[in-house]
Amino acid sequence: MIDLTRRRLLTGAATVGAVAAIGVDVSGATTGAAASAASKQAPGFYRYKVGSIEVTVVTDGIRDAPLGNIVRNASTEEVNAALAAAYLPRDKFPYVFNPCAIKTGSKLVMLDTGLGPEIYAQSKGQAGQAHANLEAAGIDRKAVDVVIISHFHADHINGLLNADGTPAFPNAEVMVPEPEWAYWMDDAKMSAAPEGLKSNFANVRRVFKPLGDRVTRYGDNKELVPGITSMFTFGHTPGHSSHIVTSGSEIVLFQADVSNHPALFVRHPDWHASFDMDPVMAEGVRRKVYDQLAADRMKVQGFHFPFPSNGYIEKDGRGYRFVPAQWNPVI
Numbered sequence: 001m002i003d004l005t006r007r008r009l010l011t012g013a014a015t016v017g018a019v020a021a022i023g024v025d026v027s028g029a030t031t032g033a034a035a036s037a038a039s040k041q042a043p044g045f046y047r048y049k050v051g052s053i054e055v056t057v058v059t060d061g062i063r064d065a066p067l068g069n070i071v072r073n074a075s076t077e078e079v080n081a082a083l084a085a086a087y088l089p090r091d092k093f094p095y096v097f098n099p100c101a102i103k104t105g106s107k108l109v110m111l112d113t114g115l116g117p118e119i120y121a122q123s124k125g126q127a128g129q130a131h132a133n134l135e136a137a138g139i140d141r142k143a144v145d146v147v148i149i150s151h152f153h154a155d156h157i158n159g160l161l162n163a164d165g166t167p168a169f170p171n172a173e174v175m176v177p178e179p180e181w182a183y184w185m186d187d188a189k190m191s192a193a194p195e196g197l198k199s200n201f202a203n204v205r206r207v208f209k210p211l212g213d214r215v216t217r218y219g220d221n222k223e224l225v226p227g228i229t230s231m232f233t234f235g236h237t238p239g240h241s242s243h244i245v246t247s248g249s250e251i252v253l254f255q256a257d258v259s260n261h262p263a264l265f266v267r268h269p270d271w272h273a274s275f276d277m278d279p280v281m282a283e284g285v286r287r288k289v290y291d292q293l294a295a296d297r298m299k300v301q302g303f304h305f306p307f308p309s310n311g312y313i314e315k316d317g318r319g320y321r322f323v324p325a326q327w328n329p330v331i
């Protein structure tokens with residue numbers, strides 16, 4: 001008889017657990033299984049093709065944050081219900097980070113860089129993993145020709161530097177959206193900014209200073225390297241940019257932070273995230289982008305979607321639904 005009730009199964013497990021515990025007490029030694037309950041995952045990278053272009057998603061890890069006021073216009077209960085609907089724990093917001101390395105025919109490109117080595121140390125390896133995962137994927141940071149940045153939040157730019165403050169991609173040109181640069185480098189905007197935002201202004205200046213004239217600025221709808229074109233998607237920040245990767249007949253939209261975690265903001269496009277600087281504009285952009293992705297059945301790569309963070313957006317009721325792409329064993 002099939003009986004999958006949680007109550008019966010957990011009662012059974014408790015009995016087995018108790019026996020094992022007694023065994024440990026008697027011997028006074030920890031078992032091999034307990035000792036090897038290692039906390040480290042396998043390296044997190046994932047490859048797929050867009051025509052002849054090769055994408056390697058190199059996860060930067062995850063950080064949980066208290067829910068707080070992460071959604072400005074929904075109650076804690078509504079947000080917890082959305083988390084529960086995605087089988088996620090309540091009262092915590094999972095910040096997932098997924099930068100990508102992109103090999104076009106002629107260039108090796110990094111698209112955003114993760115939280116960097118400082119957070120790697122601070123979080124005991126839970127986040128800031130991108131450099132390590134690049135290495136595990138066999139990608140040498142010295143070989144990266146171009147780093148394309150979507151916007152200037154720490155989770156996208158801090159991996160531009162090593163722990164000692166030197167450039168982490170020493171031979172790369174760093175391409176940034178012109179309006180993003182103009183906003184965060186504006187001293188008047190910095191002094192007028194609310195206290196909470198001032199630290200981001202300071203961080204932007206800290207990160208870009210050692211990069212000097214390696215930084216170049218790009219506009220909207222510009223082919224930055226062959227096969228990668230900018231598409232401005234403001235709202236999350238004043239100069240936030242997405243990127244369209246095309247090769248042959250294939251297209252993927254790298255949407256950066258058009259929305260954060262899909263369980264909340266794809267399902268509920270009308271929810272305004274506290275980290276969207278212009279939430280009304282962000283919502284408008286999100287709806288426009290997702291309506292088009294859904295209509296064209298176009299693939300999307302979302303920086304904050306669960307690893308490996310690529311798939312499709314469908315319309316679903318008043319919101320949308322993220323459908324992960326299937327993994328391909330050969331590329």
Ligand SMILES: [Zn+2]
Binds near residue numbers: 153155303
């Ligand atoms: Zn972000």
